[in-house]
Amino acid sequence: MSDLAIQVNSVHKSYRMGRSDLHVLRGLSLSVAKGEFASIVGASGSGKSTLLHIIGLLDRTDRGEVILDGVKARNLSAGQRNRIRCNDVGFVFQFYHLLGELSVLENVLLPAKVNTPALSWPDRRKEARDHAKELIGRLGLADRMKHRPGELSGGERQRVAIARALANQPKILLADEPTGNLDSKSGRSIMEVLKAYHSDYGQTVLMVTHDMSLAEGTDRVLHLTDGRLGK
Amino acid sequence: MYKLFLCFRYLRSRVIAYFAMLAVALCVAMMLIVISVMNGFLDKIENAAKGLYGDIVVASNLRGIGRYDEFIEELTEQVPQVEAASPFIFAYGLLSIPGQDYRQILQVAGIRLPERAKVTDFEDGLFTQRGLSEPTFDPPVSLLRQRLEEHNRQLQDIYRRESSLSEKDGPLAPEKQYFLTRLDRAWLLQIEAEGFLLSAQPHQQKLAHLQRELATAEADAKGQYSQQAVVLAEQLDELIEQAKYQPPDKRAILGLGIPGLIIRTEKGETVRYIVPGHQVVLSIMPLGRSLSSTDIPTSVTRLTVVDDCRTDVSSIDSGICYVPFETLQSLNNMDAEYSADDPDRQITPPRCSQIHIKVRDADSHGERLLEVNRMVQSLWQDFLQRYPDAVAPGVDVTIETWRQMQAKVIGPIQQQRTLVVIMFGIISLVSVVLIFVIFYTIVVQKTRDVGVLKAIGASSAGVAQIFLAWGAAVGLVGSILGCIGGYYFVKYINPIQDTMDRWFGFRVWSREWFLFEKIPNTVDPTTAVNIMIAAVLAGLAGAAIPAIRAARMQPVEALRYE
Numbered sequence: 001m002s003d004l005a006i007q008v009n010s011v012h013k014s015y016r017m018g019r020s021d022l023h024v025l026r027g028l029s030l031s032v033a034k035g036e037f038a039s040i041v042g043a044s045g046s047g048k049s050t051l052l053h054i055i056g057l058l059d060r061t062d063r064g065e066v067i068l069d070g071v072k073a074r075n076l077s078a079g080q081r082n083r084i085r086c087n088d089v090g091f092v093f094q095f096y097h098l099l100g101e102l103s104v105l106e107n108v109l110l111p112a113k114v115n116t117p118a119l120s121w122p123d124r125r126k127e128a129r130d131h132a133k134e135l136i137g138r139l140g141l142a143d144r145m146k147h148r149p150g151e152l153s154g155g156e157r158q159r160v161a162i163a164r165a166l167a168n169q170p171k172i173l174l175a176d177e178p179t180g181n182l183d184s185k186s187g188r189s190i191m192e193v194l195k196a197y198h199s200d201y202g203q204t205v206l207m208v209t210h211d212m213s214l215a216e217g218t219d220r221v222l223h224l225t226d227g228r229l230g231k
Numbered sequence: 232m233y234k235l236f237l238c239f240r241y242l243r244s245r246v247i248a249y250f251a252m253l254a255v256a257l258c259v260a261m262m263l264i265v266i267s268v269m270n271g272f273l274d275k276i277e278n279a280a281k282g283l284y285g286d287i288v289v290a291s292n293l294r295g296i297g298r299y300d301e302f303i304e305e306l307t308e309q310v311p312q313v314e315a316a317s318p319f320i321f322a323y324g325l326l327s328i329p330g331q332d333y334r335q336i337l338q339v340a341g342i343r344l345p346e347r348a349k350v351t352d353f354e355d356g357l358f359t360q361r362g363l364s365e366p367t368f369d370p371p372v373s374l375l376r377q378r379l380e381e382h383n384r385q386l387q388d389i390y391r392r393e394s395s396l397s398e399k400d401g402p403l404a405p406e407k408q409y410f411l412t413r414l415d416r417a418w419l420l421q422i423e424a425e426g427f428l429l430s431a432q433p434h435q436q437k438l439a440h441l442q443r444e445l446a447t448a449e450a451d452a453k454g455q456y457s458q459q460a461v462v463l464a465e466q467l468d469e470l471i472e473q474a475k476y477q478p479p480d481k482r483a484i485l486g487l488g489i490p491g492l493i494i495r496t497e498k499g500e501t502v503r504y505i506v507p508g509h510q511v512v513l514s515i516m517p518l519g520r521s522l523s524s525t526d527i528p529t530s531v532t533r534l535t536v537v538d539d540c541r542t543d544v545s546s547i548d549s550g551i552c553y554v555p556f557e558t559l560q561s562l563n564n565m566d567a568e569y570s571a572d573d574p575d576r577q578i579t580p581p582r583c584s585q586i587h588i589k590v591r592d593a594d595s596h597g598e599r600l601l602e603v604n605r606m607v608q609s610l611w612q613d614f615l616q617r618y619p620d621a622v623a624p625g626v627d628v629t630i631e632t633w634r635q636m637q638a639k640v641i642g643p644i645q646q647q648r649t650l651v652v653i654m655f656g657i658i659s660l661v662s663v664v665l666i667f668v669i670f671y672t673i674v675v676q677k678t679r680d681v682g683v684l685k686a687i688g689a690s691s692a693g694v695a696q697i698f699l700a701w702g703a704a705v706g707l708v709g710s711i712l713g714c715i716g717g718y719y720f721v722k723y724i725n726p727i728q729d730t731m732d733r734w735f736g737f738r739v740w741s742r743e744w745f746l747f748e749k750i751p752n753t754v755d756p757t758t759a760v761n762i763m764i765a766a767v768l769a770g771l772a773g774a775a776i777p778a779i780r781a782a783r784m785q786p787v788e789a790l791r792y793e
Contacts, residue, residue: 053787056686058685058686058787059785059786059787078691079690082685082688082690084688085685086689087688091686091687093790097679097686098683099680099683101240101244102240110687111688113236114687114693115688117232118232121232164687
């Protein structure tokens with residue numbers, strides 16, 4: 001079994017922009033060890049989010065290889081990719097992406113519902129709810145369970161998004177500018193939450209940010225420039 | 232699990248989906264109303280045709296079918312599927328009322344009672360003898376008086392209601408005044424009929440007895456002079472004059488709705504001018520025998536009305552008068568004809584226009600009835616070889632099921648129904664388009680949700696199922712609401728029309744123009760279920776393309792969507 005949670009080997013990714021191609025990742029390679037909290041820093045448009053999406057199996061490479069916990073992404077079927085996204089990878093987005101029709105508790109329960117067949121849900125329901133409530137409580141939102149995302153502040157929404165990302169206890173947590181849409185106080189609070197979970201559960205965390213001060217608090221900082229990584 | 236959960240959550244929180252449901256509900260209600268009314272219309276026509284003709288009809292032209300009793304006997308013995316059969320005469324006549332300037336041309340039907348009740352549902356539509364399984368042309372006068380009293384009470388109730396409404400509204404409108412005057416006239420005629428019945432009651436049995444004796448004497452005389460018959464005829468005439476009531480062979484059952492003989496209230500109630508006890512005069516143009524000259528002498532007879540009958544098809548009820556079979560046979564020159572030289576030699580047997588046959592457990596739409604029809608045809612061919620005088624030379628006899636006989640009436644209505652259903656089906660496609668537009672809009676609005684769902688592991692099929700289930704739910708809820716609405720609209724369609732008429736003076740269904748007294752108001756459960764299934768499929772069809780679009784969305788593109 002590999003000690004690496006994430007391996008990215010010579011990945012290329014470009015987007016069609018009108019008549020020309022925008023080459024975002026140019027043979028990028030990266031390794032993140034299991035239990036490591038790494039951060040990638042780069043300017044806006046440098047391809048940080050693209051890299052994270054490729055690692056999180058939300059997008060595909062043009063060339064190169066992504067290996068998650070020893071499993072090559074290229075060989076995976078659509079169903080296997082879905083299962084990995086559901087069970088092994090948790091995503092925290094810059095703009096939270098909570099479902100507006102659902103309450104805090106329902107948003108956090110959603111990954112468990114996606115992961116459970118309809119007939120098994122009655123057996124699984126209590127355990128999933130208890131786990132979701134515990135997560136929400138630890139994030140300081142116990143009194144906001146029934147609130148809708150629209151009734152929460154930005155920092156609170158991001159906490160809910162983190163709770164949702166952690167709902168299925170993933171091995172890898174990918175955070176895309178988790179504080180990018182928050183004021184500095186809320187941003188620090190979110191970073192503390194991520195660090196606390198990393199230290200408590202030993203999860204692999206890969207965060208991208210353009211804020212160097214936040215990145216410095218992580219185990220390793222990588223710089224993304226011109227589609228390649230440097231220390 | 233998440234699919235159903237999100238489907239119901241979106242259903243509850245998206246107001247726009249309620250508009251899709253409303254569109255489906257309106258379309259379902261519209262289809263249900265249209266199909267129910269059209270089917271009801273067709274059912275009424277079919278039931279009326281069956282009620283008039285039975286299941287199979289043996290028919291001839293004006294010259295008629297002889298030896299019908301022998302044929303009916305063979306039919307019931309040799310074709311076990313035949314339950315009963317009865318001869319029938321159709322003729323045309325002029326109805327007039329003694330002492331009144333009234334004339335009406337109508338069809339005259341000669342029927343045998345109570346035999347006819349075994350072949351058709353004739354007894355169901357009777358006024359005086361309603362509920363009696365064996366109706367007759369000689370019902371007890373006491374029963375006639377009882378029904379007359381009931382009719383009188385109804386008349387008084389209507390009068391009180393109409394006159395009190397008029398008082399509230401201030402001065403009487405000319406048409407209201409005219410209506411009350413007509414009610415007055417109906418009431419006076421009622422009193423007159425009650426008087427006739429009162430004088431007839433003690434003589435009813437003697438009238439029947441004398442008539443039977445006279446018939447026997449005349450039969451014995453075989454068209455020759457008979458002193459006994461003359462004496463009996465004189466005695467009978469005296470008794471008729473005294474009783475103001477005709478003997479049983481001179482009775483009539485009028486169709487309910489003959490113009491000028493009834494009044495219809497705005498509520499659809501029927502008030503009769505001519506009621507049991509009144510006398511009418513019937514003039515028949517006798518066409519049942521070949522004529523050597525163009526001068527056709529008219530047969531005139533006076534009849535006492537003993538009942539009225541409705542099939543609920545006003546085109547039938549408003550132009551028919553039922554009289555005893557043998558009476559019309561005689562009036563229409565369809566009775567036996569004897570040689571002038573030899574009174575014992577019958578030249579022509581007594582004849583009828585049609586023979587109506589009732590088939591056991593007849594499946595009106597199936598092969599079974601056609602099979603029995605073929606058996607009747609075969610028996611008739613055989614019968615004709617044995618009794619060549621059963622029809623005059625050159626006279627055609629047709630043997631058809633009631634459906635074949637009424638094909639020219641039923642066929643166009645069926646085509647009309649199909650056309651209307653297609654037209655309204657096309658209109659209902661609007662709801663599919665509406666669902667499509669609404670769902671497409673929703674999917675566009677929910678693009679980021681789709682991205683999030685895929686990011687947390689939802690499959691493309693799962694995402695599509697959310698929107699398909701949503702579409703099916705919109706179809707199902709809309710169709711349930713539409714079915715309930717359509718059902719109650721159809722059920723109360725007549726009161727709704729009456730209310731519209733009262734409030735806005737707007738009447739879609741005029742009793743004067745259409746065939747029926749009332750708009751058909753029954754909903755067939757199978758039709759309702761079929762429409763509901765179609766609505767759910769429409770919901771699925773409308774949601775299919777948006778659902779496929781959502782399923783095909785790449786998670787990254789969906790998350791980046793603005």
